[in-house]
Amino acid sequence: SSELTQDPAVSVALGQTVRITCQGDSLRTYYASWYQQRPGQAPVLVIYGKNNRPSGIPDRFSGSNSGNTASLTITGAQAEDEADYYCNSRDSSGTLGVFGVGTKVTVL
Amino acid sequence: EVQLVESGGGLVQPGGSLRLSCAASGFSVSDNYMIWVRQVPGKGLEWVSNIYSGGYTYYADSVQDRFTISRDNSKNTLYLQMNSLRAEDSAMYYCARERQVWSSGWFWYIDYWGQGTLVTVSS
Numbered sequence: 667s668s669e670l671t672q673d674p675a676v677s678v679a680l681g682q683t684v685r686i687t688c689q690g691d692s693l694r695t696y697y698a699s700w701y702q703q704r705p706g707q708a709p710v711l712v713i714y715g716k717n718n719r720p721s722g723i724p725d726r727f728s729g730s731n732s733g734n735t736a737s738l739t740i741t742g743a744q745a746e747d748e749a750d751y752y753c754n755s756r757d758s759s760g761t762l763g764v765f766g767v768g769t770k771v772t773v774l
Numbered sequence: 775e776v777q778l779v780e781s782g783g784g785l786v787q788p789g790g791s792l793r794l795s796c797a798a799s800g801f802s803v804s805d806n807y808m809i810w811v812r813q814v815p816g817k818g819l820e821w822v823s824n825i826y827s828g829g830y831t832y833y834a835d836s837v838q839d840r841f842t843i844s845r846d847n848s849k850n851t852l853y854l855q856m857n858s859l860r861a862e863d864s865a866m867y868y869c870a871r872e873r874q875v876w877s878s879g880w881f882w883y884i885d886y887w888g889q890g891t892l893v894t895v896s897s
Contacts, residue, residue, distance in 0.1 A: 710887075754882075
């Protein structure tokens with residue numbers, strides 16, 4: 667299967683830690699990348715590869731991988747982290763990309 | 775500075791056609807992997823099509839045989855020709871640049887996105 671499964675929504679108290687997971691068979695072969703999307707804006711890359719952050723992404727964002735699951739962790743969540751988060755990887759053929767359904771993160 | 779600017783969206787009737795453009799600056803589209811992603815307002819991201827630097831093209835099943843991705847190297851522009859449009863093709867369409875990296879395995883990531891162009895298919 668080429669699907670990537672994410673929990674639809676999670677909430678986290680301000681300053682606390684939240685982990686978002688992404689499951690799929692293709693993650694046994696390919697790393698996931700993670701994107702943050704705020705309302706009305708284009709997605710922004712936050713994590714890629716094993717655990718890499720683009721320039722300008724705070725170090726409270728981190729990624730990990732185990733088996734068929736990729737995880738994005740926000741350590742010390744801030745109000746501005748409230749957004750939708752999508753994982754992305756390849757399909758089983760390795761030619762097309764596939765996105766998870768997205769997780770809405772609410773910071774309380 | 776890398777920039778991607780989409781254009782060409784609008785209102786079109788079912789069965790009609792539309793061509794989206796994505797003007798790139800700060801890098802060469804011909805040397806990079808380029809993709810189109812769409813998003814129905816309020817819904818998730820959907821991969822539409824990609825073109826490799828070598829020219830190979832790939833399409834999601836939902837658009838196969840109706841959409842064509844291409845590029846004009848002289849204009850440094852990516853295109854998406856959309857034919858036989860359906861109501862379910864209505865979405866914001868983003869063009870983006872994808873990077874491929876080898877590090878103990880292949881992985882890909884999308885490092886730059888345009889701001890999108892809205893396509894509405896309705897009678």
